[in-house]
Amino acid sequence: MSHAGVKPKFETTPLDTPEHGLLVAAARDLKLAMRSRGELMQALVFFIIVASLFPLAIGPETAILKRVAPGVIWVCALLAVLLTLPRIFHQDYEDGTLEQLALSRYPLTIICAGKMIAHWLTTGLPLALLSAVIGMQFGLSPVELGVMALSLLIGTPILTMLGAIGAALTLGVRGGAILMALLVLPLYIPVLIFGTGAIEANMAGLDATPNLYLSAAIFLCGLVLSPFAVAAAVKISLD
Amino acid sequence: MNKSVNKSVNEGVNESANVNLDANATAAPLTLRAESLTLIRGERTLFEDLSFQINAGEALILRGVNGVGKTSLLRVLAGFTIADGGQVTFYNKKQVPLGAIERALTRYVSHANQLKDGLSAEENLHEALLLDAIASTHQSRLDALNKVGLLAQRSIVAKKLSQGQKRRVGIASLILCRKPIWLLDEPTNALDDAGATLLLKAVDQHLTDGGIAIVATHLSLALAQTSRTRELLMHEITLKTRH
Numbered sequence: 001m002s003h004a005g006v007k008p009k010f011e012t013t014p015l016d017t018p019e020h021g022l023l024v025a026a027a028r029d030l031k032l033a034m035r036s037r038g039e040l041m042q043a044l045v046f047f048i049i050v051a052s053l054f055p056l057a058i059g060p061e062t063a064i065l066k067r068v069a070p071g072v073i074w075v076c077a078l079l080a081v082l083l084t085l086p087r088i089f090h091q092d093y094e095d096g097t098l099e100q101l102a103l104s105r106y107p108l109t110i111i112c113a114g115k116m117i118a119h120w121l122t123t124g125l126p127l128a129l130l131s132a133v134i135g136m137q138f139g140l141s142p143v144e145l146g147v148m149a150l151s152l153l154i155g156t157p158i159l160t161m162l163g164a165i166g167a168a169l170t171l172g173v174r175g176g177a178i179l180m181a182l183l184v185l186p187l188y189i190p191v192l193i194f195g196t197g198a199i200e201a202n203m204a205g206l207d208a209t210p211n212l213y214l215s216a217a218i219f220l221c222g223l224v225l226s227p228f229a230v231a232a233a234v235k236i237s238l239d
Numbered sequence: 240m241n242k243s244v245n246k247s248v249n250e251g252v253n254e255s256a257n258v259n260l261d262a263n264a265t266a267a268p269l270t271l272r273a274e275s276l277t278l279i280r281g282e283r284t285l286f287e288d289l290s291f292q293i294n295a296g297e298a299l300i301l302r303g304v305n306g307v308g309k310t311s312l313l314r315v316l317a318g319f320t321i322a323d324g325g326q327v328t329f330y331n332k333k334q335v336p337l338g339a340i341e342r343a344l345t346r347y348v349s350h351a352n353q354l355k356d357g358l359s360a361e362e363n364l365h366e367a368l369l370l371d372a373i374a375s376t377h378q379s380r381l382d383a384l385n386k387v388g389l390l391a392q393r394s395i396v397a398k399k400l401s402q403g404q405k406r407r408v409g410i411a412s413l414i415l416c417r418k419p420i421w422l423l424d425e426p427t428n429a430l431d432d433a434g435a436t437l438l439l440k441a442v443d444q445h446l447t448d449g450g451i452a453i454v455a456t457h458l459s460l461a462l463a464q465t466s467r468t469r470e471l472l473m474h475e476i477t478l479k480t481r482h
Contacts, residue, residue, distance in 0.1 A: 009448040010419040012269075014339035015372055024369045031366075035357035096351025103317065103342050104370040111370075235337060238319040 014105070021106025025114025026121075032091075033122045039087070044126055047080040051134045062139040069138035070148065070199035076134075077127045077152055078159060078188055082181055084123045085163040088115055089234065093171045102238055112234065113227040116157075116164050124156025147202040154215045155195040161226035162187045168233035190218060267330055269295040269344075269419055271316070271451055277324035278311055285311050286473065289325070293453065295419070296446050296467055301455040303473035309455035310350075312473070313422045316453060317347040329420075346371075346418040350425050352405040353412075356398040360389055360408045363397055367412045375415055383411040387437055402429035407437065414441055421445060421452040 015021070033040050054072045058064055092098040101111050131152050132145045140148065166184035170176035198211035272292040278285045285308035293299050301309040314320040316327060318336035327334040334341060354363045361380050368375045384393050387407040397405060406429050413421060421442070427435045442452050446467050 009417065010450065011371075011373060011417045012340075012343050012419060014343050020372070024372075028366055028369065032355055032357060091355075094351070095355065096349045096353040097355060099317070099319065099347050099349055100353055100367060100370055102319065102337055103345055103347055105343050105372045106370065107339070107342075108337060235319075238314075239321065 011105075018107055018110040021104070021110040022114045022117070024106065025101075025111040026117045027114075029088075029115050029118030030121065033087075033118065040122055043080045043084045043123055044130060046083060047076050047127055047130060048134065050079070051076040052137060055137045065138045066140065066203065069135060069140055070196040070203075073131050073134055073138070073148065074152070074155075074192055074196045077131060077156065078185075078192060080127055081123055081156065081159045081163060082184065084119070085167040085180060085184070086177060088119050088164050088167050089171055090167070090176075093237070098171075098234065099238065102234065108231040108234060109227045112164065112168075112230040116160050116226070116230070119164070120157050120160045124152070124160055128152035128156055144199060144202055147208050148199045151195040151198040151208075151212060151215065154212060154219055155191050158191045158215070158219050158222050159188060161222040161230075162191075164230045165226065165233050168230050168237060171234075171237035191215065194218070269449070269451065270328070270330060271420060271453075272328045272331075273316070273325065274328065275325040276312070276315060276322050276327070278308065278315060278320070279323045280311070287324075291469075291471060293451050293469075295449040295451060298442065298446055298452040298454065298468045300468060300470045301453065301473060302457070302470055304457060307473045309457075309473060310424050313347065313424050313453065313455055317345055317422050319347075344418060345420040345422060346413065346416050347422045348409055348413065348424060348426055350428055352397070352402075352409060354397040354400075354405055354408055357396060359394045359396050360384060360400065360404075360411075361393045363408055364412055364415065368415055371416050371418065373415065373417050379415065380411075383415050384408070386414065387411045388433070403431055403434055406430050407434055410434075410438055410441055413445075419450045421450065421454075423452065423454045425456055426454060427456060 051073055054068065055065055058068065089098060092101060102108055104111055128149050132149045135145045135148050163180075163184050166180045166187075169183065170180040173179055194211045194215040198208040198215070201211060202208040270292060272290075274290050276289040277287045289312070291299065301312060303309055311320060315322045318334060318338070318341050321336060329340060329344060332340070353367070355366065358366060361377075361384060364380045364383065365375065368380075381390060381393060384390050387410050389404060389407055389411070392400060392404060397408065400408070406426070409426075423442075426438055430438060442454070445452055
């Protein structure tokens with residue numbers, strides 16, 4: 001046997017640049033999302049249709065519509081996000097790439113964070129922007145539309161972060177989708193309260209910022225903690 | 240209902256007398272050691288007090304009938320499953336499941352194909368290598384696909400490849416991944432004879448490079464004939480009823 005000394009056939013050193021992993025994971029999921037744009041649109045169309053049913057069902061009375069708008073739009077956005085949660089991990093779990101992700105040289109925490117960024121960019125962000133259009137059907141003023149979009153911009157990342165934990169925990173569980181909804185929806189309550197609270201405060205001529213700040217506080221906590229929770233949940237479901 | 244499954248593990252068929260570790264002569268020698276591993280699933284004991292050591296350049300073939308615990312053992316070694324007893328060491332250091340060193344060392348190939356349906360063969364290779372932070376050029380990926388006979392299919396989305404072709408993409412990915420420990424679960428599934436030969440060649444080259452391969456299979460592999468290979472025969476022999 002003749003070996004060529006210690007030629008670096010293998011890359012065995014641990015990585016110390018995890019930031020790059022964030023980009024790799026986010027770019028990977030964005031690329032995959034772009035490949036199945038139809039699936040991507042489903043949740044957005046769902047949001048538009050369901051939110052448009054309310055003005056039709058309730059009737060054209062502006063006062064009532066305005067009264068229910070924050071709650072209706074927020075709940076619709078929340079359900080639309082719920083529909084997309086399986087996309088974060090389920091496909092990877094099914095085709096075995098989740099194991100590759102877990103054994104990636106980048107830490108799983110970073111990979112999970114990247115996946116959540118990609119998920120928010122493809123669901124939360126478009127939903128927040130769409131909400132401004134949907135809000136017009138409810139007779140909201142431009143300022144109110146702005147506050148609503150802002151509350152969703154701050155709130156939807158939290159929906160992604162909490163939802164990713166539920167999605168990871170219910171991987172491989174039979175009837176996982178329903179279980180995930182039952183797990184995640186109660187956790188969404190504070191986000192919903194502060195999100196709709198901001199819009200209602202603005203409508204009542206009050207300051208919307210306290211509610212937005214509270215949402216932002218949850219967002220920041222989630223930003224720091226959720227990647228660890230999600231990674232831990234993924235490890236549990238790989239066991 | 241107090242059934243317990245006992246299992247004995249016979250090791251050491253084909254014990255190699257000629258293990259040469261000079262590939263890593265100056266670096267710390269790569270070793271993977273399992274020390275009295277025990278894994279219990281529900282009421283079943285899949286394996287108990289299982290110990291072995293694999294050095295750089297060696298392969299271990301896990302043999303045994305379905306359900307005997309080959310996949311579970313691989314998943315313990317990969318760090319996905321936490322063993323109920325015993326420990327795994329890499330480089331004489333205790334395994335930290337999915338820790339940084341472990342992730343840098345191991346590549347796990349499950350019986351799922353580990354390909355994204357929406358991406359082409361070449362893109363799949365690219366994504367897999369990005370996750371392993373391995374720089375690859377378009378050309379190097381095409382070369383690898385060429386080696387596994389898929390150059391013509393490089394732009395076809397994985398969804399449209401046959402099972403065997405998907406496995407071949409997996410082999411190309413293994414060749415490029417530059418991780419020293421390969422954990423392969425039934426890697427010959429769906430492969431034709433030529434594909435199986437390709438896989439054997441890849442594993443052989445990997446061992447020559449000083450890597451480690453642990454292969455679970457219920458088939459007898461031609462690989463088992465080489466001197467660097469040992470077999471671990473896993474079986475359930477008795478079903479004892481406790482009183």
